[in-house]
Amino acid sequence: MYMRIIVAIDGPAGAGKSTIAKRVGEKFNLMYINTGSMYRAVTLKALEKDIHHSNMDKLCRLVDTMDMYFQNNELILNGENINDKLTLPYISNNVSNYASIKEVRHRLVAIQREMAEKYDVIMDGRDIGTVVLKDAPFKFFLTASPEERARRRYEELKLKKLDVNYENILDEIKKRDYIDCNRETDPLTKAEDAIEIDSTNMNIEEVVEKICSYIRNKINN
Numbered sequence: 001m002y003m004r005i006i007v008a009i010d011g012p013a014g015a016g017k018s019t020i021a022k023r024v025g026e027k028f029n030l031m032y033i034n035t036g037s038m039y040r041a042v043t044l045k046a047l048e049k050d051i052h053h054s055n056m057d058k059l060c061r062l063v064d065t066m067d068m069y070f071q072n073n074e075l076i077l078n079g080e081n082i083n084d085k086l087t088l089p090y091i092s093n094n095v096s097n098y099a100s101i102k103e104v105r106h107r108l109v110a111i112q113r114e115m116a117e118k119y120d121v122i123m124d125g126r127d128i129g130t131v132v133l134k135d136a137p138f139k140f141f142l143t144a145s146p147e148e149r150a151r152r153r154y155e156e157l158k159l160k161k162l163d164v165n166y167e168n169i170l171d172e173i174k175k176r177d178y179i180d181c182n183r184e185t186d187p188l189t190k191a192e193d194a195i196e197i198d199s200t201n202m203n204i205e206e207v208v209e210k211i212c213s214y215i216r217n218k219i220n221n
């Protein structure tokens with residue numbers, strides 16, 4: 001019998017989720033859904049329109065005007081590819097506040113579930129295994145030490161020729177971890193049935209291979 005492949009990957013900022021999810025997705029021909037970029041897109045548009053995260057009504061109306069889908073691993077918002085802007089520091093510094101709003105989460109979770117109904121997906125985020133795709137047959141929780149995650153983000157931003165400081169990034173990551181893990185709605189936690197992988201001392205290929213072999217084993221048994 002054909003088994004649907006739905007993969008949930010959760011974990012803190014900078015654990016390597018998106019790089020790994022893209023590679024695993026390619027191997028099994030899955031659509032990659034980066035849910036963080038959806039929260040970032042809301043943040044980008046809200047900041048552009050000067051909508052504070054406490055202004056629930058305006059925020060909900062804004063989200064309702066946002067048509068989002070993924071093409072070639074990237075988010076398309078109202079027909080436009082906005083990915084270049086999504087990882088800019090001013091978005092990273094504000095996204096946790098917008099991602100904490102229950103009404104925003106409900107709307108984005110509904111879109112994410114719709115995507116997983118239509119396609120075989122690999123979806124990464126903070127609440128995929130615990131909330132969005134609770135019944136996913138494959139769940140992974142990817143972690144790494146804050147210092148290692150900060151080092152990776154630093155290298156990534158430096159490649160983009162941005163003026164960055166390691167200590168600031170580390171600080172930023174710790175702050176974001178705190179908000180993501182302590183917010184009221186759907187905080188970051190490992191699903192009971194998720195397989196935890198600590199990638200602090202692993203390279204990308206090793207993590208990809210570990211995840212792929214779990215998936216292959218389950219498909220073949």
Ligand code: DC
Binds near residue numbers: 039
């Ligand atoms: O994965 P990322 O760093 O691009 O995520 C950006 C922010 O969005 C992060 O602070 C947590 C939040 N987020 C969330 O709350 N739930 C998700 N499913 C994905 C991201």
